[in-house]
Amino acid sequence: xxxxSWEDVWEDLPSQVSLQxxxxxxxxxxxxxxxxLLPGPVLRPEESIVLRVLRTDExxxxxxxxxxxxxxxxxxxxxxxxxxxxMSDRVRCxxxxxxxxxx
Numbered sequence: 001x002x003x004x005s006w007e008d009v010w011e012d013l014p015s016q017v018s019l020q021x022x023x024x025x026x027x028x029x030x031x032x033x034x035x036x037l038l039p040g041p042v043l044r045p046e047e048s049i050v051l052r053v054l055r056t057d058e059x060x061x062x063x064x065x066x067x068x069x070x071x072x073x074x075x076x077x078x079x080x081x082x083x084x085x086x087m088s089d090r091v092r093c094x095x096x097x098x099x100x101x102x103x
Contacts, residue, residue, distance in 0.1 A: 044081070044084070046073055046077045046078075046080065046081040047081045047084055047085055047090075049069065049072050049073060049081070050065070050069070050073070050078065050081045050082060050085060050091070051085065051090065051091075051101060053065060053068050053069060054091060054099055054100065054101040055100070055101055056100065056101045056102070056103060058100070059094050059098035059099065059100045060098065060099055060100070061096065061097060061098050061099075062078075062082075062097040062098075062099065065078060065082075065099065066078060082099060089102060090102055
């Protein structure tokens with residue numbers, strides 16, 4: 001079966017499993033044992049701001065990023081954050097200065 005999002009998978013779960021997870025009766029992971037999507041050192045505040053705006057399923061052009069973050073970051077802070085995130089493999093630069101968040 002092809003899926004486009006987690007909702008497609010959720011719909012195909014047996015009703016017993018769905019109900020168990022919705023009611024919270026299933027086992028919950030402990031915060032200290034939870035897997036992190038962004039392993040490694042703590043992000044700088046500028047990098048965190050940029051990551052909050054970027055998506056994994058949609059590329060964002062650099063001009064759009066500048067517009068969205070004009071009150072939060074200067075253009076030099078944005079470029080620096082994008083460079084650092086790209087070097088740490090958290091962001092990927094696509095042709096045309098489009099950026100996408102990696103998993």
